[in-house]
Amino acid sequence: MSDSAPPKRSRRWMLYAPLGLAAAAGAGFYAMLQGLQDGSYNPRGVPSVLLGKPAPDFSLPALEGVGLPALASADLRGPLPGPALVNFWASWCAPCIIEHPQLMRLSREGVAVYGINYKDRIPEAGAFLQRHGNPYRRLGRDEPGRTAIDWGVYGVPETYLLDRQGMIRWRWAGPITADTLENELRPLLRRYA
Amino acid sequence: MKRWVFFCLLLALPAWGAVGDPNERLPDPAKEALAREIGRELRCLVCQNQSIEDSDAQLARDLRRLVRERVAAGEDQTAVIRFVHERYGDFVLLRPPVTAATMLLWATPILALGGGIAVIMFRRRRALAEAAALSPDEAKRLAELDRGAA
Incomplete structure (x- = not known):
């Protein structure tokens, strides 16, 4: 961007968009870390498909x-x-x-x-x-x-x-x-x- | 040259190992190929970045055997994968289905491509705009150069 003229109003979002994206990603990672700590989020966990169903026949x-x-x-x-x-x-x-x-x-x-x-x-x-x-x-x-x-x-x-x-x-x-x-x-x- | 070939074969040795125990294989090569193709679609849940075909975990071995039994019984790829999917959920599929939760995962390449195109277009437009606007000094210098060249 040329530094003589301030960026046009219509393009200002281009400055803030990466910032917003980084903030959203940061919030997401923070939530994941919190979940890892209290055990509510486990990236290696395999959710069971049996929840809410009776035991399979055996x-x-x-x-x-x-x-x-x-x-x-x-x-x-x-x-x-x-x-x-x-x-x-x-x-x-x-x-x-x-x-x-x-x-x-x-x-x-x-x-x-x-x-x-x-x-x-x-x-x-x-x-x-x-x-x-x-x-x-x-x-x-x-x-x-x-x-x-x-x-x-x-x-x-x-x-x-x-x-x-x-x-x-x-x-x-x-x-x-x-x-x-x-x-x-x-x-x-x-x-x- | 011979030595080079031998070296290459040596490098490929681990790949031979991944093929698995020969007495696990189905006698019919076409069915074995299908079983292998199915196995490569299924994640080993113990060592989670490997398919059941590549993994040496006990559970992967059991799942390989199960896949081969069902293939030998005449089931097609969709039926076998459905059987395993019903028990282990989306996580077992190395190619996850498109759902609300996996939307971002699937859309990432398109988003990245779109972002790249946007950046290129933005830069080109700016380059054109800048080329159009010469300062008075630049215009004068350009005129001088032109005159010098003539």
Whole structure:
């Protein structure tokens, strides 16, 4: 721009447009950073397509040697006596160990926790429950991982909350820490009680 | 020359590795090609910047097997991709569908091209305008040069 004459009025927006764009982008990034911090935004998170839908059809065998009944989708159809959790886990999964005390706590409080043992060996899975306790009412064994694919599971642990009608209301990918339990899960359990 | 070819082949070695376990492949080469094409459209959800064809994650292997089973059963590309999409949502598609949320993503090339054209047009117009307006000094100097050349 020649500096002798001030820019014409009609072109002034060209000066402010980049500024506005930068401000908008800045606000967007700020919101993303905030979301990353409080956990509401996860760029690597895969949103579940099952939210608001019943559990997909499946029927899994029991895990031998632990004395728990098997699990099938029929067990998760409403009306249920209360909200229920379906937890995908494996003995080889380290975050599952972190999560286990929270599941034990919920189970002691009377929340129905159902388990799906993912791609595991029978003796190891049994030993895991012996060592860390058993929070599950029923436990299905998904050795080929096909049921997990039907649920849209992409890693263990993963946990789903079903309301009394058997509709999936919440999915948590990763371990349920004490923090997750208090801040995310408890309010939902109250809401769907 | 021979050495050079060998070197190039050596460089291409990782690409051979990506083809995957030979006993995963379908016996029918046409169906295997279709399965591979489908697999390249699907994101591995564990190592998220790879397709399931390129990834060595357990889940990617399971999905590859699932794709091959459905292709072997005679399903076409749309049906297989729909099956996986119904379970994992838009995120699994490496080519995301055009929705309100992905509008900006898809529009970016057009916006960038339009912006570039706008900048070029603006500059050309300005260049023309400036060329038209010679200061009196410049006009005088130009006239002198003209006279000198004549």
